[in-house]
Amino acid sequence: MSTDWKSFQPLLIPKIPNLHKIDVYEKNGGYKTLKDILTSKDHTPESVTNTVKAANLRGRGGAGFNAGLKWSFMPKPDGGPRYIAANGDESEPGTFKDRQIFEYNPHQFIEGSIIAGYAMDITAVYVYIRGEYRSWINMFQKAVDDAYAKGYLGKNICNSGFDLDMYVHSGAGAYICGEESSLMESLEGKRGYPRVKPPFPAQKGLWGRPTTINNIETLANVPLIMKNGSEWYTSIGAKTHPGPVLYGISGHVNKPGVYEYPTGMLISDLINEVCGGMRGGKKVKAVIPGGSSTPPLRGDQLDGVRMDADSLREAGSMMGTAGMVIMDEDTDMVDVLWRISHFYHHESCGQCTPCRDGTGFLEKTLIKIKNGEGETRDLDLLLDLCTQIEGRTICALADAAAWPVRYTITRFREDFEKRVKKSAFALA
Amino acid sequence: MSNEQQYTFSKEELAEIEKIKAKYPDKKPPVMPVLWMAQEKFGHVEPEVQRLVAETLDLPEAHVYGVATFYTQYYKEKMGKYVLDVCTCLSCQICGGYDILHYLEEKLGIKAGETTEDGKFSIQSVECLGACGYAPMMQITNDVYCNHLTKEKVDTILDDLKKDKLPEFEQIPFPQHQNESSKS
Numbered sequence: 001m002s003t004d005w006k007s008f009q010p011l012l013i014p015k016i017p018n019l020h021k022i023d024v025y026e027k028n029g030g031y032k033t034l035k036d037i038l039t040s041k042d043h044t045p046e047s048v049t050n051t052v053k054a055a056n057l058r059g060r061g062g063a064g065f066n067a068g069l070k071w072s073f074m075p076k077p078d079g080g081p082r083y084i085a086a087n088g089d090e091s092e093p094g095t096f097k098d099r100q101i102f103e104y105n106p107h108q109f110i111e112g113s114i115i116a117g118y119a120m121d122i123t124a125v126y127v128y129i130r131g132e133y134r135s136w137i138n139m140f141q142k143a144v145d146d147a148y149a150k151g152y153l154g155k156n157i158c159n160s161g162f163d164l165d166m167y168v169h170s171g172a173g174a175y176i177c178g179e180e181s182s183l184m185e186s187l188e189g190k191r192g193y194p195r196v197k198p199p200f201p202a203q204k205g206l207w208g209r210p211t212t213i214n215n216i217e218t219l220a221n222v223p224l225i226m227k228n229g230s231e232w233y234t235s236i237g238a239k240t241h242p243g244p245v246l247y248g249i250s251g252h253v254n255k256p257g258v259y260e261y262p263t264g265m266l267i268s269d270l271i272n273e274v275c276g277g278m279r280g281g282k283k284v285k286a287v288i289p290g291g292s293s294t295p296p297l298r299g300d301q302l303d304g305v306r307m308d309a310d311s312l313r314e315a316g317s318m319m320g321t322a323g324m325v326i327m328d329e330d331t332d333m334v335d336v337l338w339r340i341s342h343f344y345h346h347e348s349c350g351q352c353t354p355c356r357d358g359t360g361f362l363e364k365t366l367i368k369i370k371n372g373e374g375e376t377r378d379l380d381l382l383l384d385l386c387t388q389i390e391g392r393t394i395c396a397l398a399d400a401a402a403w404p405v406r407y408t409i410t411r412f413r414e415d416f417e418k419r420v421k422k423s424a425f426a427l428a
Numbered sequence: 429m430s431n432e433q434q435y436t437f438s439k440e441e442l443a444e445i446e447k448i449k450a451k452y453p454d455k456k457p458p459v460m461p462v463l464w465m466a467q468e469k470f471g472h473v474e475p476e477v478q479r480l481v482a483e484t485l486d487l488p489e490a491h492v493y494g495v496a497t498f499y500t501q502y503y504k505e506k507m508g509k510y511v512l513d514v515c516t517c518l519s520c521q522i523c524g525g526y527d528i529l530h531y532l533e534e535k536l537g538i539k540a541g542e543t544t545e546d547g548k549f550s551i552q553s554v555e556c557l558g559a560c561g562y563a564p565m566m567q568i569t570n571d572v573y574c575n576h577l578t579k580e581k582v583d584t585i586l587d588d589l590k591k592d593k594l595p596e597f598e599q600i601p602f603p604q605h606q607n608e609s610s611k612s
């Protein structure tokens with residue numbers, strides 16, 4: 001890793017008091033990058049897209065897809081409306097980072113969205129924020145109003161002839177609306193049922209028009225890249241997954257919270273140095289690296305594992321949202337897995353049978369095991385169920401439900417064995 | 429006054445709804461924001477309220493019903509004045525979320541999903557609220573977050589709510605900013 005994390009200064013949430021106020025943001029160079037892009041001849045929509053692509057800014061919403069590449073999928077403008085749907089649904093258990101941006105640095109996200117809007121010839125940005133974040137929705141709406149008042153949103157932005165509107169839309173409690181096609185259905189005023197893909201959003205998104213969906217943190221990175229260049233950006237953190245990232249760390253550490261550091265941090269450094277070690281000096285039993293859907297790693301599997309896509313894939317997990325849940329040696333993995341399964345069962349939209357019935361069956365079987373009424377063959381049954389669920393549904397919620405089951409049982413089998421009776425006959 | 433409450437929007441609210449409509453290119457999208465407005469005003473979105481929303485937006489009642497029932501934050505029936513949504517999901521679970529839930533159940537004499545007889549409190553056990561680092565936590569009536577809960581903190585919150593005093597918004601400083609300032 002080329003950046004020394006100990007001397008790293010936060011870039012997404014810099015240490016500047018009252019940065020959420022527009023005049024403070026402007027005094028610290030805010031909206032200057034936007035102005036430069038809109039008013040200088042050196043920048044074109046293509047050049048902006050290419051810079052973001054070269055920076056290898058990977059989506060911070062879970063899948064880690066190159067943002068510039070995604071933008072380049074948008075078809076040529078035809079004069080009709082085109083949209084960005086900014087994803088602030090943030091409902092994956094263990095994830096609580098995007099709201100720090102709404103609270104502490106909303107204008108950097110707004111500036112990033114306008115730059116993205118310019119790059120893709122967007123007419124309106126809809127910012128979808130989970131309904132539970134009412135306080136943050138209000139804070140963010142204020143920031144949008146201020147940006148309008150200063151002429152950064154609306155008609156003829158910075159006298160450049162470019163127009164862009166930004167609207168805030170509140171969810172109302174549904175994890176599935178974080179899935180991009182469900183989010184669009186919800187924005188269109190419907191139940192949040194994910195759509196069958198293709199067509200992809202770039203072809204047929206909101207109201208049938210070209211649409212790009214990006215996570216809030218992803219877009220907040222854009223002004224940094226456009227200000228300092230893609231080379232500067234790729235020099236931060238892990239080579240194949242660069243940039244600063246908001247690590248939301250919860251569970252049994254001494255100082256949980258959201259921390260901003262480069263990608264590629266050693267998990268052990270995050271636990272021991274950044275979060276002040278484990279509560280009560282206990283041992284680490286498990287780490288969920290990026291929200292509840294990412295496979296848990298064993299505490300004795302963490303040596304040298306870093307928080308970036310490659311390192312985590314090698315270790316047998318995923319970066320996800322970088323919402324890390326740290327569990328100590330006293331944690332009962334049967335209880336934890338049951339609670340995760342309960343979540344996915346509760347949040348399944350019900351369109352696909354493998355998901356609707358499968359998540360229910362996972363939960364039911366785990367309740368049985370939790371209550372001491374399970375048998376060893378139930379463990380095999382659970383793994384078999386995962387195989388039947390994975391990859392057979394409209395959206396990835398079903399996979400997100402299956403992965404933790406598969407990997408918690410295989411990696412923490414001893415916890416499960418302790419709770420079940422031996423079957424007379426194993427499942428074939 | 430009759431028992432049947434008449435649900436209506438005021439002139440000001442109707443003007444507000446016109447502003448909401450202007451944000452979208454189609455007539456369906458305002459359904460969520462207007463359901464929110466209605467719930468804010470009436471405390472729930474029972475079928476009568478859904479009808480009002482449907483009529484106001486010129487949408488089929490069935491569509492509004494479909495939306496209202498899909499999203500958990502819309503109250504499809506009357507709830508207590510204060511709805512205590514205790515997070516028992518992953519991070520809160522492992523940090524004592526269920527202890528907080530059970531403590532509240534014991535104190536108020538009701539179970540999760542129920543409302544006290546005086547109509548003052550409802551308790552719900554809910555999914556992750558995006559405050560995992562500040563577990564255990566709860567949200568009051570879709571609004572204020574109460575973080576780092578202990579039994580003592582719950583006692584104070586309940587005493588205050590009985591006097592209709594809502595907790596204030598609790599700003600949780602970014603730890604990195606704090607550490608550095610305490611060092612320098």
Ligand SMILES: Cc1cc2nc3c(=O)[nH]c(=O)nc-3n(C[C@H](O)[C@H](O)[C@H](O)COP(=O)(O)O)c2cc1C
Nearest residue numbers: 059060061087089090091178179180214215218396
């Ligand atoms: C079930 C499910 C839930 C999701 N929830 C979120 C979410 O809350 N926030 C988010 O940004 N992305 C979420 N995603 C990922 C989005 O579908 C999408 O990939 C992402 O918003 C794209 O933004 P990015 O490329 O900038 O990361 C979810 C995906 C699935 C399958």
Ligand code: SF4
Nearest residue numbers: 349351352355393395
């Ligand atoms: S996988 Fe589950 S959540 Fe996704 S569309 Fe199918 S039923 Fe709905």
Ligand code: FES
Nearest residue numbers: 515520557559560
């Ligand atoms: S698990 Fe309780 S707030 Fe996320």
